[in-house]
Amino acid sequence: MTTSDVTILEAGTQADRPLLEIRDLAISFKTGSGEVQAVRNAHLTIMPGETVAIVGESGSGKSTTALAAIGLLPGNGRVAGGQILLDGEDISHASEKRMIELRGNIIGMVPQDPMSNLNPVWKIGDQVRETLKANGRPSGPDDVAKVLAQAGLPDAARRAKQYPHEFSGGMRQRALIAIGLSCQPRLLIADEPTSALDVTVQRQILDHLEKMTSELGTSVLLITHDLGLAAERADKVVVMYRGNVVEAGPSLELLQNPQHPYTQRLVASAPSLASRRIQVAKQLGVPTEEVLASAETVAVEPAMTEDVLQIQNLSKVFKLRSGFGKSTDFTAVDDVSFSVKRGTTTAIVGESGSGKSTVAQMVLNLLEPTSGKIIFDGVDTSALNSKEIFAFRRRVQPIFQDPYGSLDPMYNIYRTIEEPLRVHKIGDKVSREKKVRELLDQVSLPQSTMQRYPNELSGGQRQRVAIARALALDPEVIICDEAVSALDVLVQAQVLNLLAELQSRLGLTYLFITHDLAVVRQIADHVCVMEKGKLVETGSTDDVFDAPRQDYTKALLHAIPGARLMLPPEVA
Amino acid sequence: MKTNRTLxxxxxxxxxTPLLATDAVKVDEAPxxxxxxxxxxLRRRPLFIISAVMIALIIVVAVFPGLFTQVAPDNGCELANSNGAPTEGHPLGFTFQGCDIYSRIIHGTQASLMVGVFSVISVLIIGVTFGALAGFFGGWVDTFFARLGDIFFALPIVLGALVLTQLPLMRENRGVWTVVLVLVVLGWPQMARITRGxxxxxxxxxxxxAxxxxxxxxxxxxxxxxxPNALAPIIVLATMELGVFIVAEATLSFLGIGMPGSVMSWGNDISAAQSSIRTNPAVLLYPATALSITVLSFIMLGDALRDALDPKSRQR
Known part of the structure; x- marks a missing residue:
């Protein structure tokens, strides 16, 4: 979809020969325990002007394959077999000198993390100039400004004199795109170019990238973990799993007719696609529950209607220090009111800086509100004394985003899950151990996990342990602060299923804080949309998704990757 | 699809490409x-093995000096043997006062090690408490402990020790404990800083x-x-400081403000050896070597621990 008709016609003469062809590529890494194969039998063809996406979870070898194409494998990695043909020339074992010639001029790269890929002590303009100079192009201030302006940076000449810390995440990513495209390469490798950005910014950046590359006739190799995004942006999708290419084909066909079991699973689990499926199914009159059931999600019927949590005019003002004794006020949360019904899932959605996590911290009684009330089960939580807070903690539990940070690395899993029981002096040693075993069963972890330490578990397993710990005290409300954002798609789907299952079994109430609208669509009953500390829209999930009233909500919905895909509901 | 080519x-x-169960738990390896x-x-690192064996040996020597020498260190001194060469039963020869050097080194280990161990324990108690409170609570607590630490940090150890040991109470009770006190008073801010960080x-x-x-x-x-999660750098510093405190004790004793002459210590021996350094350098060489080996062992152990406890190397 990226390639416009014009470029195809222009490139028509050479369109028969692929720009980049990877054949039977094998890459191995030397590690302490011998040689490890990271990629096997990878093949991939990119025609001039075409956009190809590699999709896979972390560790699937997608970035490694792309790095091999630009000759930037880490020191312990090597191409163990196969060919990388760039315009017919095998570059898999090309000399460093030849690779330097190719990089920038023929192959450009947009790296993943805009926060760490710009040198903080160099001005943006100097970093662009460095690239231009290295590739022997004119590098005066005007050329630099032109390159930046093309990447969509407003006021480029002035911006070129600024340092990276003066740029927002989206602007930094634009600067990196400018650097990647500055020498008008024929192939651009974009490694998760927007995964660190908010959805609306992601959309702008990708739109712009698409426009630029189609104007220049550049081929793009897009690396992403989001199948919806890949299908929307690329002509062709290559799915990688554990170092193998398991399926490759035209993007829409791949979504509609996935052949390999892994791809089938991926298509079924990708939240962006699932939410799209619900949307389409609705238009056709299929009830949401049925579509969700096909994605193995347990539907929950909110039976009770009592408000377990009421947030009234909640505000939080932080004092920011600015010079001697002076401080400026920063309103993180501004007059937010909503209520959460027992046994349901309420999602707070917003981009970074919207104040959604601050709300969560206040509900957890970890931060004191500047004004407003949080009423839990009829009692104002700000008026609780320390003993009552201790009792309150039993009933409201959090699950945090980072499964690598939320478990104490010094505690084994048994101690981690047992800690809440010990702190609240529940039961004796024997009954506590029994309870821990039960909890592990509930989150589908083998009981032998008890003796393990967090560093031995994967992200999804750690998140299960975190859920088990949160459940240990039989709470009524669980606050999930971006609880699945850091997980791979399949693992994410598993954890979401687990949460839904636990809800229906234990009658839990969830307050789900997330930036990912696609996930909200799958699990939430009610949605609160926050922007810059204010609550801009609230309502049932169906209402908000079907008939958003605010422009901001519309923009957010529109920015879900895959939102523009025309998918029939039976794609699952 | 807008491309005219069929894909x-x-x-x-x-x-x-078989599908594996998503997210299976490894159950075969030991936790x-x-x-x-x-x-x-650690157990595969030569640096650790050598230093651990050395330290074990030093501890045995300090606790059971009788196992290593039958010669009494102080009352067997005969001036006839002054600066005497090694003889049967006296493998390292004699000091200026005619005492057995080997015996004095063996018996001196105890004082040096005691000063090191007790100083480190006290520094750990004070430094870790202050540093942890400062780092955890921040704000004025942090400012208070940081400034307090800076005051002691600014005092050079020799100058500070000279002043402290001249206090009447200290002068009258000179011994292991006064040296420990001086080292702790001047040494805790370092530990507090590391803990705070x-x-x-x-x-x-x-x-x-959570x-x-x-x-x-x-x-x-x-x-x-x-x-518990901040413990690794503290342990590493404590191990290294043990060596540093043993040197500091020797320095103070050498200057005559550490151990009293009646207590056998390497610092006193090095100090006493000054007078005969030209005629019999061995008198200086042996206690100095014992001191160097001990300090080196502790610093090597600290180095090995630092590598082993580095959280960055702990990713699987």
Whole structure:
């Protein structure tokens, strides 16, 4: 979809020969325990002007394959077999000198993390100039400004004199795109170019990238973990799993007719696609529950209607220090009111800086509100004394985003899950151990996990342990602060299923804080949309998704990757 | 699709790319705590093995000097043997006063090691407490302890020791404990600084917030979650400081403000050897070597521990 008709016609003469062809590529890494194969039998063809996406979870070898194409494998990695043909020339074992010639001029790269890929002590303009100079192009201030302006940076000449810390995440990513495209390469490798950005910014950046590359006739190799995004942006999708290419084909066909079991699973689990499926199914009159059931999600019927949590005019003002004794006020949360019904899932959605996590911290009684009330089960939580807070903690539990940070690395899993029981002096040693075993069963972890330490578990397993710990005290409300954002798609789907299952079994109430609208669509009953500390829209999930009233909500919905895909509901 | 070329749809044979269960738990390997992991790394490092054997030997010498020499160190001195060469039963010869050098070194180990161990324990208690409180609570608590530490940090150890040991109470009770006191007073800020840094790094971790929302009190979370995770740099520094304090004791004794002459210590011996350094350098050489080896062992152990406890090397 990226390639416009014009470029195809222009490139028509050479369109028969692929720009980049990877054949039977094998890459191995030397590690302490011998040689490890990271990629096997990878093949991939990119025609001039075409956009190809590699999709896979972390560790699937997608970035490694792309790095091999630009000759930037880490020191312990090597191409163990196969060919990388760039315009017919095998570059898999090309000399460093030849690779330097190719990089920038023929192959450009947009790296993943805009926060760490710009040198903080160099001005943006100097970093662009460095690239231009290295590739022997004119590098005066005007050329630099032109390159930046093309990447969509407003006021480029002035911006070129600024340092990276003066740029927002989206602007930094634009600067990196400018650097990647500055020498008008024929192939651009974009490694998760927007995964660190908010959805609306992601959309702008990708739109712009698409426009630029189609104007220049550049081929793009897009690396992403989001199948919806890949299908929307690329002509062709290559799915990688554990170092193998398991399926490759035209993007829409791949979504509609996935052949390999892994791809089938991926298509079924990708939240962006699932939410799209619900949307389409609705238009056709299929009830949401049925579509969700096909994605193995347990539907929950909110039976009770009592408000377990009421947030009234909640505000939080932080004092920011600015010079001697002076401080400026920063309103993180501004007059937010909503209520959460027992046994349901309420999602707070917003981009970074919207104040959604601050709300969560206040509900957890970890931060004191500047004004407003949080009423839990009829009692104002700000008026609780320390003993009552201790009792309150039993009933409201959090699950945090980072499964690598939320478990104490010094505690084994048994101690981690047992800690809440010990702190609240529940039961004796024997009954506590029994309870821990039960909890592990509930989150589908083998009981032998008890003796393990967090560093031995994967992200999804750690998140299960975190859920088990949160459940240990039989709470009524669980606050999930971006609880699945850091997980791979399949693992994410598993954890979401687990949460839904636990809800229906234990009658839990969830307050789900997330930036990912696609996930909200799958699990939430009610949605609160926050922007810059204010609550801009609230309502049932169906209402908000079907008939958003605010422009901001519309923009957010529109920015879900895959939102523009025309998918029939039976794609699952 | 806008391309006029047909794109083939490739599917890998399922037999060659079998699906694994998503997120299976490894159950075959033994569980690994931080300490088990560190021990696994350490026991293969020559640096650790050598230093550990040396330290074990030094401890045995300090606790049971009688196992290594039958010669009494002080009352067997005969001036006839002054600066005498090694003889049968006296392998390292004699000092200016005619005492057996070997015996004095063996018996001197105890004082040096005691000063090192007790100084480090006291520094750990004071430095870790102050540093942890400062780092965990921040704000004025932090400012108070940081400024307090700076005052002591600014005093050069020799100058500070000279002043402190001249206090009447200290002058009258000179011995192991006064030396320990001086070293602790002047040495705790270093430990407090390291602890403070390590605590600040850990205190905002999610697992601390998680513990707090479980109902663990602030102080409780400091003790049960923050400190254990901040322990690695503290242990490394403590090991190295042990060596440093032993040298400091020798320095003070050499200057005549450390151990009284009646207590046998390497510092006193080095000091006494000054007078005969031209005629019999061995008198100086042997206690100095014992001192160097001891200090080197502790510093090597600290180095090995630092590598083993480095959290960055602990990713699987």
């Amino acid at each position: 083939e749809h490739f599917v890998a044979p399922v037999e060659e 690994l705590s931080l300490w088990a992991d560190a021990w696994r790394k 390590a605590v600040i790094e850990v205190r905002n971790a999610d697992f601390v917030t 513990a707090r929302s479980l109902g663990v009190s602030r102080l409780g979370s400091l003790v049960s979650h923050v400190l």
